[in-house]
Amino acid sequence: NAGVTQTPKFQVLKTGQSMTLQCAQDMNHNSMYWYRQDPGMGLRLIYYSASEGTTDKGEVPNGYNVSRLNKREFSLRLESAAPSQTSVYFCASGEVTPTDTQYFGPGTRLTVL
Amino acid sequence: QKEVEQNSGPLSVPEGAIASLNCTYSDRGSQSFFWYRQYSGKSPELIMSIYSNGDKEDGRFTAQLNKASQYVSLLIRDSQPSDSATYLCAVKSLLYSNSGYALNFGKGTSLLVTP
Numbered sequence: 088n089a090g091v092t093q094t095p096k097f098q099v100l101k102t103g104q105s106m107t108l109q110c111a112q113d114m115n116h117n118s119m120y121w122y123r124q125d126p127g128m129g130l131r132l133i134y135y136s137a138s139e140g141t142t143d144k145g146e147v148p149n150g151y152n153v154s155r156l157n158k159r160e161f162s163l164r165l166e167s168a169a170p171s172q173t174s175v176y177f178c179a180s181g182e183v184t185p186t187d188t189q190y191f192g193p194g195t196r197l198t199v200l
Numbered sequence: 201q202k203e204v205e206q207n208s209g210p211l212s213v214p215e216g217a218i219a220s221l222n223c224t225y226s227d228r229g230s231q232s233f234f235w236y237r238q239y240s241g242k243s244p245e246l247i248m249s250i251y252s253n254g255d256k257e258d259g260r261f262t263a264q265l266n267k268a269s270q271y272v273s274l275l276i277r278d279s280q281p282s283d284s285a286t287y288l289c290a291v292k293s294l295l296y297s298n299s300g301y302a303l304n305f306g307k308g309t310s311l312l313v314t315p
Contacts, residue, residue: 120302127208129307130244130288137300145295145302177243183300185231185292186251191243 089113091192093178099198100168108163108195110178116190118183119161120145121153123174124194130177136161137183168199202227202293206306214314219276221309223289226270233265234303235274236288244288248274279313286310 091112100106112119121133132145136155150172152164165172175196181189203226213219221235232251236244250256250263250272262275272291276283286308293304 118300127307130303130305132302132304135295135300135302141299143295143299179303183295183302185294185301187292188232188234188246188249189303190246194243 091178091180091190093176093192093195095195096193097196099200100165101200102169104168104199105164105166106168106197107165108176108178108197109160110162110192111160112178112180112190112192113159114180114190115158116180116182117158118181119155120179120181120189121151121161121163122177122179123147124177125174133163133176135183165197168197170199173197173199202291202304204289204291204304204306206287206289206309208307209310210312211309212312212314213279215279215281217279217313219279219283219311219313221274221276221287221289221311223272223274223306224270225272225289225291225304227291227293227304228267228270230291230293232292233263233272234290234292235261235263235272236290236305238286238288238308240285276311279311281313281315284311284313 134153178192179189235248248263289306290303
């Protein structure tokens with residue numbers, strides 16, 4: 088039982104390049120989330136998927152797209168990376184109920200030069 | 201904007217002392233509250249959840265909730281150097297699209313336990 092897994096762990100991009108961050112969970116959760124974490128800013132929600140087949144914007148969606156490939160997998164795409172997207176990206180899974188918690192993957196450390 | 205506020209610290213306590221971490225939140229409709237611990241370079245790890253007013257104890261950790269004051273706290277008894285980390289307060293809030301709930305995080309309090 089791996090929980091939430093993310094690939095890659097580290098990535099360096101040049102401005103304008105594109106890439107996709109992959110996330111998978113084996114906890115049979117309906118909902119999945121992408122957060123970014125920046126120094127002094129805390130964790131901010133980029134996009135989420137309440138259930139398979141749905142996606143919606145969070146607090147900071149600009150510059151990103153997502154795909155909920157199936158119940159297990161939720162990917163985050165940067166179409167044209169910018170230095171402002173240098174951050175640590177965390178995927179999480181859980182349920183969109185008022186009480187359930189969320190479980191986090193190990194993170195992807197992205198640097199955009 | 202639904203706010204979750206924490207003192208950024210660092211909070212420094214000697215080994216064996218009680219560390220007290222505080223959090224306030226703005227969304228009166230929130231029903232669930234969580235404390236995560238995050239070591240440097242690692243992902244957030246859930247340590248406590250609390251849903252009702254009062255205290256909830258788990259080992260050396262006690263979470264306290266006061267919904268009337270919109271206040272959550274975490275007490276760590278017999279603090280150890282291994283407790284040195286950033287502690288994130290998280291509140292489950294209704295998303296703006298009304299499609300469900302997600303965690304809204306404070307910026308975290310850095311705790312340093314000195315031997």
